[in-house]
Amino acid sequence: MALKHIAESTVRRLSDYLRFLEELEAQGQQTVSSGELASLGGTTSAQVRKDLSFFGSFGKRGLGYTVTALSRSLRQILGLERTWKVAIIGGGKIGRALAQYHGFRERGFDVVAVYDIDPARIGVSLDGVVVRDQRDLDADLTTLAVDIVLLAVPAEAAQPLVDRVTSAGIRAILNFAPVPVQASSRVAIRSVNMALELEFLAYELVNRDA
């Protein structure tokens, strides 16, 4: 199936809706209106209806959406009906925090391996995941059937590792290194640069009305 041309902001809102639906499900609520979803997500009910319309017809006018059915559909749309295997490269502070972040497993992302080049870090257990020697990375990616690689390495190591893991067949990378990285259009790359987020806030503090 070709990539649907859905804006990133839409996908993010779908993720938010799913979170709210899961909360409502836990509370035993059976139906929800677009207005209710909108107010939880800080958007409008027209936006909610538009977002959901990309993917088919949900809900009935005046009756709202069935909570369980809509959350099941969203999980399917977002690719969350299965577990994804995640490998983290880099066992420094960021890599360790990511390895121990419970929010991943809760959402179906299973950290199966952490890699480092530093002998002092190799062999250390992080919530049950032992840090492995980065020399084993290429073979492991296949053996462990890794779906997504998280890069938590210094800037200069990032692009060579992107090249290396994409050669090994990886098609999704979340980059925490403070540098933009590139790969072929067949590879999905997201970057999280925390210093850059702070710089954006600094920019707004300097340029916004007092």
Added chain:
Amino acid sequence: MALKHIAESTVRRLSDYLRFLEELEAQGQQTVSSGELASLGGTTSAQVRKDLSFFGSFGKRGLGYTVTALSRSLRQILGLERTWKVAIIGGGKIGRALAQYHGFRERGFDVVAVYDIDPARIGVSLDGVVVRDQRDLDADLTTLAVDIVLLAVPAEAAQPLVDRVTSAGIRAILNFAPVPVQASSRVAIRSVNMALELEFLAYELVNRDA
């Protein structure tokens, strides 16, 4: 000064250009062409010229940009010529990793305090920054002249803390809690949701051509 209507993507590219310029500066390079900046940043030289044109006239046709002058201008534009004081709320795994992340200080973001409500965490030193009792937060924000708050707390604690710190005068928040938060338009908020980034990758893995 009113907020200039510069797209977020432009600000991000300016941050990237600045990084490259600083590398070139360290290597002793004196001038740089828009083409060279473009190839480092994975964009086009027309884009580089357009991005820089928002902020005035830099460089000379055929001669390129003076590395030191352009990087000084970009630091000024991005609000990086000064140090920003950062407080982290939440001394869990994410909060601790952020407190010990060296990338912040290098970019002029100085973590001056970390807060938690858990007595077992209060008093612990994180690279010289002692975790403080969250009851002292409101008074401290003023005393310590905090500019930016990083929220590394559970979902349900996020919005009440946003309300609390904005009441105390905070106008920039970086939210790591896995939930959208809201404040008045006078407050700049950025959110980093790592599970959401993974969900976006999962979405692309499911919907992209194989």
